[in-house]
Amino acid sequence: MPDPSSSLPTNALLRTAYNALSARIYAGVKAGRDFDDLRPAHGNAMEQLELEDGLRLTEMAARAGITVQSMGELVDDLEAKGYLQRRPDPHDRRAKRIHLTDRGRNNARIAKQAVADAENHLTALLGNQHYQQLRRALQQIIAGDTHDDERRGTAP
């Protein structure tokens, strides 16, 4: 197959680049240890607890940009597999705080490293200057589209 990427819309380039990079990170996580029972979507939850332990479900869903129910499923799964634990919030008996277990913390550390490796890979591939430019361009796209779409809503 001749490389068709030069004629593809930028749209498609973004998606393919994202997939490639995600696969790299995901492979890095799974290669590290016995974390075969994690699927990419679980990263949505793990990522956040790595930064801030003891979040509530609602908060996590909002940060990940998915519904509370969806995040609930991920957390259910991760709890069953021993990566994290729900504990009642002492100050609000409606809420539960979600904490990493030792296993979860261990995995989070490796995931963090895999992400860092991917960033280093990009810097090496593009050169630091182009790497920074890429990030700036992506941020502009994200910010630029937010303005226009705010009133019109995103696609269903």
Add this chain to the structure above:
Amino acid sequence: MPDPSSSLPTNALLRTAYNALSARIYAGVKAGRDFDDLRPAHGNAMEQLELEDGLRLTEMAARAGITVQSMGELVDDLEAKGYLQRRPDPHDRRAKRIHLTDRGRNNARIAKQAVADAENHLTALLGNQHYQQLRRALQQIIAGDTHDDERRGTAP
């Protein structure tokens, strides 16, 4: 919500930028006319027939990088909605050729325009030079990861 994009991994930036751009294109297609019955995935099929009419299912699936069954579903749906038509291949009685109807051709034209609009939007947003650089960087990421992942396969 304070803009967190500056600290996000490049990975996440790629995904969000992709989503933003896709939503823009998709909105463009739907705004143009009465194509409310199309979902984003249908683009996988329409895109190709726009370039080359009368392809077979197998060919389309291979080009889109999805299975024959998945493409079959999309084609079923598009056929039911009057965007395209299956006609027997006169030279191979196993095969069917997939052709755009008038409605399909009309939609393809609008979709093409929506993609072009999105590219123009990007050029205006980033400046032509940075736009070109973005595309180059994405192509490098795609090509760069292909080499490494070829033997190891992509993530499940």
Add this chain to the structure above:
DNA sequence: GCCAGATTATACGGCAACCTGAGTAAGTAG
């Protein structure tokens, strides 16, 4: 000409990762 094996399309079932809608329990404001 005929059979083995590949190709083309379809049918059926399953799964991941989301969603909407409807509920319960607990907190908060008047």
Add this chain to the structure above:
DNA sequence: CTACTTACTCAGGTTGCCGTATAATCTGGC
């Protein structure tokens, strides 16, 4: 105390794929 809001759970649906299996047809070797 009532009315509203917040946090979470339960049930069920949708989208977009995949795997396996089957029937019809084509192709190459004999």
